[in-house]
Amino acid sequence: MNDPRIRRIVIVGGGTAGWMAAALLAKALGAGVAIRLVESAEIGTVGVGEATIPQIRHINRFLGIDEDDMLRFAHGTYKLGVQLNGFGRLGDSYLHAFGDLGLPLGLTPFHHYWLRAVQERSRADTPDLWAYSLNAAAAAENRFAPLEAVPDSPLGGIRYAYHFDASRYAQYLREHIAPGAVQRTEGKVVDVRLHAEDGFIESLQLDNGEIVEGDFFIDCSGFRGLLIEGTLNTGYENWQHWLPCDRALAVASAPGGPMRPYTQASARTAGWQWRIPLRHRVGNGHVYCSRFISDDEAAAQLLANLETEALGDPRPLRFVTGMRRLAWSRNCLALGLAAGFMEPLESTSIHLVQSGISRLLAMFPDRHCEQQLVDEYNRQTRFEYERVRDLLILHYKATERTDTPFWQQCGAMEIPPALARRIELFRRTGMIFREADELFTETGWLQVLLGQRIEPQRHHPLADALTTEQLDGFLADIRTLVGRAKNTLPPHHEFVARAAGGLAA
Numbered sequence: 001m002n003d004p005r006i007r008r009i010v011i012v013g014g015g016t017a018g019w020m021a022a023a024l025l026a027k028a029l030g031a032g033v034a035i036r037l038v039e040s041a042e043i044g045t046v047g048v049g050e051a052t053i054p055q056i057r058h059i060n061r062f063l064g065i066d067e068d069d070m071l072r073f074a075h076g077t078y079k080l081g082v083q084l085n086g087f088g089r090l091g092d093s094y095l096h097a098f099g100d101l102g103l104p105l106g107l108t109p110f111h112h113y114w115l116r117a118v119q120e121r122s123r124a125d126t127p128d129l130w131a132y133s134l135n136a137a138a139a140a141e142n143r144f145a146p147l148e149a150v151p152d153s154p155l156g157g158i159r160y161a162y163h164f165d166a167s168r169y170a171q172y173l174r175e176h177i178a179p180g181a182v183q184r185t186e187g188k189v190v191d192v193r194l195h196a197e198d199g200f201i202e203s204l205q206l207d208n209g210e211i212v213e214g215d216f217f218i219d220c221s222g223f224r225g226l227l228i229e230g231t232l233n234t235g236y237e238n239w240q241h242w243l244p245c246d247r248a249l250a251v252a253s254a255p256g257g258p259m260r261p262y263t264q265a266s267a268r269t270a271g272w273q274w275r276i277p278l279r280h281r282v283g284n285g286h287v288y289c290s291r292f293i294s295d296d297e298a299a300a301q302l303l304a305n306l307e308t309e310a311l312g313d314p315r316p317l318r319f320v321t322g323m324r325r326l327a328w329s330r331n332c333l334a335l336g337l338a339a340g341f342m343e344p345l346e347s348t349s350i351h352l353v354q355s356g357i358s359r360l361l362a363m364f365p366d367r368h369c370e371q372q373l374v375d376e377y378n379r380q381t382r383f384e385y386e387r388v389r390d391l392l393i394l395h396y397k398a399t400e401r402t403d404t405p406f407w408q409q410c411g412a413m414e415i416p417p418a419l420a421r422r423i424e425l426f427r428r429t430g431m432i433f434r435e436a437d438e439l440f441t442e443t444g445w446l447q448v449l450l451g452q453r454i455e456p457q458r459h460h461p462l463a464d465a466l467t468t469e470q471l472d473g474f475l476a477d478i479r480t481l482v483g484r485a486k487n488t489l490p491p492h493h494e495f496v497a498r499a500a501g502g503l504a505a
C-alpha cells in the first residue's frame with residue numbers, strides 16, 4: 001500500500017441506510033473519494049420506517065436539504081414525541097415528548113421541584129408533569145409550528161422530528177443530493193473476494209459478472225448482513241430474552257381523523273401497535289412476539305384497531321432483536337439493519353444509521369484500518385446500542401400488567417444490571433444521570449420512568465431551598481409560559497397545508 005489513503009468506498013444496499021451513507025460520505029469526503037453504491041431492485045428494501053427523532057434535522061442541515069421540499073416529497077408530517085398507551089397498566093397513556101420539560105434552577109433539575117410539590121401534596125392535587133413541556137402541551141391539542149424558544153423567557157421552544165415515508169426519503173437523497181457525487185450500480189452481489197494475506201474485502205462480483213473493487217466497504221444490505229455476516233462472520237448478539245418481539249405486520253390505512261403531531265404506540269396482548277400519520281395515508285403496524293400470539297390473531301388485532309380503512313393486506317416482517325458483535329470488521333462497516341435491530345418503539349433505527357456514519361467520519365481510517373480505531377468504533381457503537389436497548393426494555397419491564405402471559409413474562413424478566421441500577425436510583429432518590437453521550441437525555445428517561453409508574457420516594461434536597469410560596473410561583477409561572485406559547489401554534493394539519501406546501505393527493 002504505497003498511498004494508504006482510502007480512495008474508493010463501495011456501499012452495498014440502497015435502502016435508507018445505504019442512501020444516507022452515500023449522501024453523507026459524498027458531502028463530507030468530497031471529490032477525492034469515489035463513492036459507489038450497489039443496489040438490487042430484485043431484492044428490494046425493507047420498506048418500513050416512518051418515525052424519526054429530532055437529530056435527523058442535523059444531517060438534513062448538513063446536506064443542505066430544504067425541509068419543506070423533502071417533506072413534500074416524502075409525504076412527511078411533524079413529530080413532537082411518542083404517545084405510549086397501555087404499557088404500565090391497561091388504560092395508561094403518557095407522552096415521551098422531545099425537548100425541555102420545565103427549567104432547572106441552578107444545579108437542580110426541574111423535575112425535583114415538581115416531585116417536591118407532588119410529595120408535599122399528592123399527585124392528584126398537583127398539575128401533571130407534562131404541563132411543563134411545550135411539546136406535550138402542543139401535542140395534546142394537535143398543534144405544531146417550529147418555535148426556537150418561548151418568547152420573553154429562558155424556556156426552550158418546540159423540538160421536532162418527522163413522520164415520513166423512509167423509502168421516499170432514501171429516494172430523495174438519491175435523486176436530489178447524491179447525483180454526480182455517487183455512482184449508482186443496479187445489480188446483485190453474488191460473490192465477495194478477500195485479500196489472501198489479511199482477509200480484507202478486495203472486491204464484489206455482481207450477477208452480470210462485473211467486479212467492483214474498493215478500499216473500504218459499507219454493508220447496508222439489510223437484515224442479511226451480506227458482507228459483515230455472510231462473508232466476515234462477525235456473529236450476532238441476540239437480545240430476544242429482553243426484547244422478545246420477533247415479528248411485525250405493517251399496513252397503511254386511509255388518511256382521516258386528526259393529524260396528530262406524534263407517533264402512537266399502543267400495547268396489545270403480546271406486543272404493541274404503531275400509528276403514524278403521513279400526508280397521504282396513515283402508517284400502522286403490529287410488533288409482536290410469535291411465542292404468544294399467532295400471525296392470524298396478530299393481523300386481526302391490527303386491523304380491528306385501525307382508525308380508518310386498511311389500504312391492502314398487512315405485510316409480514318420477521319426479525320431478531322440484537323446487534324452485530326462487531327459493526328466494523330477489517331475494511332467493512334455495517335450500518336442499518338445489517339448492524340442490528342431494535343424494535344421501533346422509540347424510532348431509533350434511522351438515527352443509529354446517522355450516528356454510525358458520524359462516528360465513521362470522526363474516526364475515518366486509512367486503508368490499514370488500524371485495530372485500535374476499529375475497537376474504539378465498536379466500543380462506542382455497543383455503548384450507544386445498549387443504552388437505547390435499556391430504555392426499550394424499561395417499557396416492558398416496568399409494567400403492572402398481568403392480564404396476558406406476554407406481559408407476565410415481561411414484568412418478571414431479569415434485566416441488564418445498568419438498567420436495574422438506574423431504576424433503583426430513581427425509585428429511591430428521584431435522580432437520573434445521563435451516561436456519557438448516550439442518546440436519551442435525563443428528560444427522556446424521566447418521562448418513561450414516571451410514565452411506567454416508577455414513583456420516586458424522595459426529591460433532591462436542594463429543591464427544598466425554595467419556600468412553599470416560591471415553589472408554587474415558580475411552577476405556576478412555567479405553566480403559564482408554556483400555555484401561552486402553545487396557544488400561538490396553529491393546528492398541525494394547517495401548518496402542513498400552509499407552510500410546508502400542501503397535502504399531497
Ligand SMILES: Cc1cc2nc3c(=O)[nH]c(=O)nc-3n(C[C@H](O)[C@H](O)[C@H](O)COP(=O)(O)OP(=O)(O)OC[C@H]3O[C@@H](n4cnc5c(N)ncnc54)[C@H](O)[C@@H]3O)c2cc1C
Nearest residue numbers: 013014015016017045046049051189222336337344349350
Ligand atoms: C417493522 C419495522 C418498523 C420500523 N420502523 C422504524 C421507524 O419507525 N423508525 C426508524 O427509524 N426505523 C424503523 N425501522 C427500521 C428501518 O426500516 C431501517 O432502519 C431502515 O429502513 C434502514 O434499512 P436498511 O437500509 O438497513 O435495509 P433495507 O431497507 O433492507 O435495504 C437493504 C438494501 O440492500 C440491498 N441488497 C441486499 N442484498 C443485496 C445483494 N446481494 N446485492 C445487491 N444489493 C443487495 C437491497 O436491495 C436493499 O437496497 C423499522 C424496521 C422494521 C422492521
